[in-house]
């Protein structure tokens with residue numbers, strides 16, 4: 001078994017669950033606990049379904065990107081990594097969609113439905129100019145915004161973090177997503193629907209040693225996202241939906257160059273698979289959080305534990321020792 005995620009994935013398949021229930025039932029029948037287990041399982045299923053329905057629900061029916069004749073998607077950082085996988089999947093799966101890609105470099109392959117907006121997100125002037133250009137080229141039809149671009153800070157101790165690096169990492173990872181949302185989302189409560197995806201990181205919750213600046217910028221994005229998502233909820237706005245993506249390590253260049261520890265518990269994610277999962281959420285209008293792999297779902301729980309427990313868990317996971325030095 002490659003990872004605990006794969007093991008759990010196998011176990012929660014309906015047949016495996018049924019088999020497990022039968023085995024457990026037979027084992028503990030004599031203790032008359034089987035019906036209790038069944039009831040707990042049924043209750044968990046009901047809660048899961050109710051949560052799913054809530055996340056998909058809203059005052060108006062959510063329209064898939066397939067339902068539009070003209071439709072635009074704005075993505076940042078779509079020229080490589082996870083962003084590129086998303087762009088490829090969108091171009092392949094949605095033939096009427098035009099993608100606006102905001103990236104510092106051009107897309108690796110031209111496509112009639114892919115328009116590059118070359119922009120260094122570290123520069124607020126360039127970003128403002130790009131947002132103006134996008135609005136002029138049909139800002140009304142934007143049905144999906146993916147704030148994906150990110151940069152990591154150097155692997156270094158907190159005392160070595162330079163002011164300019166800190167500004168850059170916050171500009172790309174936290175300020176740019178906020179400005180894109182402020183400028184490109186439709187009017188709240190209007191007929192125009194728009195789905196917003198913000199790509200953060202599990203490091204934004206479990207900040208590891210030597211990546212303090214990156215982790216802080218991703219934590220800021222989580223805070224912006226949550227504040228906005230629940231602002232929309234409190235105003236009963238349903239034409240704008242939001243999804244927070246909190247991935248662990250991806251198979252891209254950003255965190256390559258070292259051996260990720262404890263891969264059974266913290267497997268490296270495939271960018272193509274994550275892209276496909278994100279687009280499933282977009283298509284059905286499923287808002288909320290998309291956190292993967294499994295350990296990342298328990299990150300908040302770990303951070304709420306007593307300091308000593310956190311310390312032991314971190315030592316066992318080797319999260320604070322695995323990164324090399326960039327200096």
Ligand SMILES: NC(=O)c1ccc[n+]([C@@H]2O[C@H](COP(=O)([O-])OP(=O)(O)OC[C@H]3O[C@@H](n4cnc5c(N)ncnc54)[C@H](OP(=O)(O)O)[C@@H]3O)[C@@H](O)[C@H]2O)c1
Nearest residue numbers: 077080081082103104120121148149150201249250252254
């Ligand atoms: N990789 C991971 O393990 C991991 C884990 C959790 C979360 N994430 C997050 O997931 C997202 C995607 O990560 P990824 O691994 O796919 O990253 P990636 O492979 O480095 O791709 C990011 C894209 O953004 C572009 N970009 C970088 N700096 C930019 C700037 N200043 N202005 C405009 N575009 C810029 C990059 O261009 P260049 O290639 O020219 O730099 C690249 O095309 C990021 O937000 C990242 O923080 C990644």
